[in-house]
Amino acid sequence: MNIRPIAISLSPNSQTDDVGECFKAFLNFTTWQKGIWEEKVQNWFIKYYQVKNIYLFNSGRSALFAILKSYGIGFDDEVIVQAFTCVAVPDPVIWVGAKPVYVDIDESLNIDCGLLSRYITNKTKAIIVQNTFGIPAKLNEIKKITQKYNLVLIEDCSHSLGATLEGKRIGDFGDAAFFSFGRDKIISSVFGGAAFIRKSDADNKLKRIYEELSYPKLSWILKQLFHPLAFFIILPLYNFYLGKVILFLMQKINILSKPVENIELTGGIPAVYPQKLPNALARLAFNQLQKLESFNIRRKEIAQLYFEKLQGLKSIRLPPQNKEAIYLRFNILSSKRDEIFKIFRRHKILLGLWYSNIIDPVGVDYNKVGYKLGMAKNAEEKAHLSLNLPTYPTIAENQVMYLINLIIKYAD
Numbered sequence: 001m002n003i004r005p006i007a008i009s010l011s012p013n014s015q016t017d018d019v020g021e022c023f024k025a026f027l028n029f030t031t032w033q034k035g036i037w038e039e040k041v042q043n044w045f046i047k048y049y050q051v052k053n054i055y056l057f058n059s060g061r062s063a064l065f066a067i068l069k070s071y072g073i074g075f076d077d078e079v080i081v082q083a084f085t086c087v088a089v090p091d092p093v094i095w096v097g098a099k100p101v102y103v104d105i106d107e108s109l110n111i112d113c114g115l116l117s118r119y120i121t122n123k124t125k126a127i128i129v130q131n132t133f134g135i136p137a138k139l140n141e142i143k144k145i146t147q148k149y150n151l152v153l154i155e156d157c158s159h160s161l162g163a164t165l166e167g168k169r170i171g172d173f174g175d176a177a178f179f180s181f182g183r184d185k186i187i188s189s190v191f192g193g194a195a196f197i198r199k200s201d202a203d204n205k206l207k208r209i210y211e212e213l214s215y216p217k218l219s220w221i222l223k224q225l226f227h228p229l230a231f232f233i234i235l236p237l238y239n240f241y242l243g244k245v246i247l248f249l250m251q252k253i254n255i256l257s258k259p260v261e262n263i264e265l266t267g268g269i270p271a272v273y274p275q276k277l278p279n280a281l282a283r284l285a286f287n288q289l290q291k292l293e294s295f296n297i298r299r300k301e302i303a304q305l306y307f308e309k310l311q312g313l314k315s316i317r318l319p320p321q322n323k324e325a326i327y328l329r330f331n332i333l334s335s336k337r338d339e340i341f342k343i344f345r346r347h348k349i350l351l352g353l354w355y356s357n358i359i360d361p362v363g364v365d366y367n368k369v370g371y372k373l374g375m376a377k378n379a380e381e382k383a384h385l386s387l388n389l390p391t392y393p394t395i396a397e398n399q400v401m402y403l404i405n406l407i408i409k410y411a412d
């Protein structure tokens with residue numbers, strides 16, 4: 001029996017062995033900042049992507065910031081991003097002094113490459129491609145455009161580590177790629193990220209930028225290590241209210257870290273970015289990387305179940321079916337989105353609302369991050385309709401079936 005609640009965002013990748021690693025990392029407090037685990041994660045990526053170097057950061061947004069800096073992108077430059085994203089993507093563009101330019105999305109919820117050339121000006125320096133929810137974007141077409149206009153193609157692999165396009169790994173198409181090990185990403189070390197650049201001149205710059213960074217403070221590392229340990233206690237108690245109360249109290253007294261700080265909602269930069277990935281979190285990331293393949297196989301199996309069982313329901317639209325996608329979340333579109341979300345909450349099931357704001361999370365000041373309503377109509381429409389179903393590896397088969405039956409009951 002799975003004692004976890006069905007909740008898409010509560011430490012979804014963390015299993016008992018991860019908690020064990022976290023506890024060991026916690027006890028080894030002399031190696032919280034520097035140690036052997038950083039190199040292990042680096043070697044994993046070097047082997048996987050056949051790159052010369054990889055640099056580890058304390059978040060995907062730090063990694064993106066460092067990539068932009070390495071290409072000398074800054075004041076008066078423009079960087080193309082898609083609408084229907086997280087503020088952690090346009091923010092680093094703003095942090096380096098450049099302007100994010102938002103392009104609308106296609107039916108795969110990725111940047112609409114047919115629109116790209118309209119947005120390219122002589123100030124445009126780079127395009128960031130998101131591969132939303134693990135569904136590959138049209139990277140071959142986008143690459144032709146970046147080559148034509150001499151732009152840097154940055155692959156955001158935060159949702160898509162392990163996905164492929166025409167047999168080629170996501171991350172292998174661009175000039176640069178970055179990754180996130182955030183709490184509900186493909187693999188998780190609560191916070192973490194990585195970046196590589198293929199060409200040696202920009203790679204050398206990235207190396208210099210990385211070397212000048214410091215490690216986060218011990219108090220910050222402690223807070224992140226506390227996260228899997230706290231959820232190990234909270235999750236089994238969650239459906240008996242006690243877990244909810246403990247979670248609420250921990251959040252109230254600020255001992256659990258928030259994924260996005262308030263200052264970021266207005267394009268500001270928290271003091272902790274950009275910094276290096278501390279060794280203690282690299283240990284968690286390394287343990288998760290060993291399970292990447294099995295995690296993604298499971299995600300695909302669950303997505304397949306949704307495709308089979310939810311086909312043909314009147315009030316929901318399913319995502320595109322793509323054998324190479326890894327479906328970090330299974331995003332359905334429904335005009336009954338809010339109603340379904342509430343019904344599920346009454347059944348003690350927490351579905352996901354990623355990108356129910358054009359730029360997530362709630363509270364982002366669109367003005368400050370350069371988005372004006374009406375700029376990306378398709379993204380705005382999809383943001384209103386989007387509801388994420390869980391595919392996380394720790395959800396049990398009977399939980400998925402329970403959820404599917406509820407959707408059939410209420411969404412048809």
Ligand SMILES: Cc1ncc(COP(=O)(O)O)c(C=O)c1O
Pocket residue numbers: 058059060061062085086088089130156158159179180181182191192193
């Ligand atoms: C598409 C996408 N890219 C990048 C990031 C940034 O990753 P991180 O949270 O590790 O900074 C996020 C965060 O949610 C994201 O959703």
